[in-house]
Amino acid sequence: xxxxxxxxxxxxxxxxxxxxxxxxxxxxxxxxxxxxxxxxxxxxxxxxxxxxxxxxxxxxxxxxxxxxxxxxxxxxxxxxxxxxxxxxxxxxxxxxxxxxxxxxxxxxxxxxxxxxxxxxxxxxxxxxxxxxxxxxxxxxxxxxxxxxxxxxxxxxxxxxxxxxxxxxxxxxxxxxxxxxxxxxxxxxxxxxxxxxxxxxxxxxxxxxxxxxxxxxxxxxxxxxxxxxxxxxxxxxxxxxxxxxxxxxx
Numbered sequence: 001x002x003x004x005x006x007x008x009x010x011x012x013x014x015x016x017x018x019x020x021x022x023x024x025x026x027x028x029x030x031x032x033x034x035x036x037x038x039x040x041x042x043x044x045x046x047x048x049x050x051x052x053x054x055x056x057x058x059x060x061x062x063x064x065x066x067x068x069x070x071x072x073x074x075x076x077x078x079x080x081x082x083x084x085x086x087x088x089x090x091x092x093x094x095x096x097x098x099x100x101x102x103x104x105x106x107x108x109x110x111x112x113x114x115x116x117x118x119x120x121x122x123x124x125x126x127x128x129x130x131x132x133x134x135x136x137x138x139x140x141x142x143x144x145x146x147x148x149x150x151x152x153x154x155x156x157x158x159x160x161x162x163x164x165x166x167x168x169x170x171x172x173x174x175x176x177x178x179x180x181x182x183x184x185x186x187x188x189x190x191x192x193x194x195x196x197x198x199x200x201x202x203x204x205x206x207x208x209x210x211x212x213x214x215x216x217x218x219x220x221x222x223x224x225x226x227x228x229x230x231x232x233x234x235x236x237x238x239x240x241x242x243x244x245x246x247x248x249x
Contacts, residue, residue, distance in 0.1 A: 072243050073109040073134040076100065077125065079141040079207065088142055088213055091222050095140060095210075098232035106240050109134075125197050135246065136239060138175070139197070139207030142222065144214045151215040152186035153179055156207040158198040166245060168198070172206040175238040179210055182234030183227065204242065208235060 076099055078092040100110045111132050113124050129137060143154070157172035172190050180187045198205050210231045211218045221227045 072107060073111060073132055074103065074136040074138060074239055075111045075113070075125070075129055075132070075134045076103075077113055077137070077139050079139050081142065081144055084142075087223065091142065091228065092140060094225070095228050095231050095235075098229060099140075099235050102232055102236040103239060106236065108239065108243065126200055129201055129203060135203060136171075136242060137197075137201050137203055137205035138235065138239065139205075140235070141207055141209050143209045143212040145212060146214075148214050148216065151212050151218040152188040153183070153208070153210045154188040154191055155179075155209070156191045156193050156198065157205070158193055160199055166204060166242070168204055168206060171204040171242055174242060175206050175208050175235065178238035178241070179208055179231060179234035182230045182237065183210065185211070
């Protein structure tokens with residue numbers, strides 16, 4: 001009887017050891033497969049903002065780390081018009097690049113989802129705003145009109161976003177004032193829109209148009225580096241002043 005019990009214990013122990021080895025082997029295989037998948041596909045399409053370092057968000061080929069949240073962050077997005085030529089795209093890209101440099105010098109993190117002058121998908125804009133917890137959204141575009149005499153600057157906004165001390169309208173008004181002052185230009189006023197990304201965002205948001213490509217005189221100015229610099233300075237001033245106002249509340 002004792003011999004039978006001893007053999008049962010040995011067989012039982014061997015069975016448990018084999019089962020443990022099988023489970024461990026399966027676990028290692030799953031980890032290896034996951035690692036191989038990660039190395040093949042890069043990083044996940046979305047990431048938890050609360051996740052640790054290494055988790056990234058990919059939008060239009062750009063990588064962001066939403067775990068690296070900043071108190072002062074802005075989404076800057078160039079929006080080229082339909083059928084925009086290379087000159088228009090280049091102007092927008094240069095202004096955006098200069099804005100980034102000026103804002104980062106002020107300690108403001110800049111996120112951008114523009115790619116080669118193309119407007120990013122609205123869902124990507126919303127996802128980036130949610131994941132990065134950016135405080136402001138600013139679009140940048142250039143105007144065009146069949147009337148070539150039209151020129152000047154305007155800013156688009158939507159009145160749905162509201163805070164007692166900062167509405168989209170007041171944010172847009174500040175951006176127009178600062179840009180027009182910087183370029184010593186003509187203010188065309190604010191334009192309220194009722195569709196598009198500005199109606200979806202839950203943060204202060206506006207789209208700045210500093211000039212018209214259809215006006216030859218204004219187009220020549222927009223093509224110069226000095227004028228692009230002044231536009232960027234106006235945008236930077238408007239954004240930094242808005243963050244300072246938000247931080248006082």
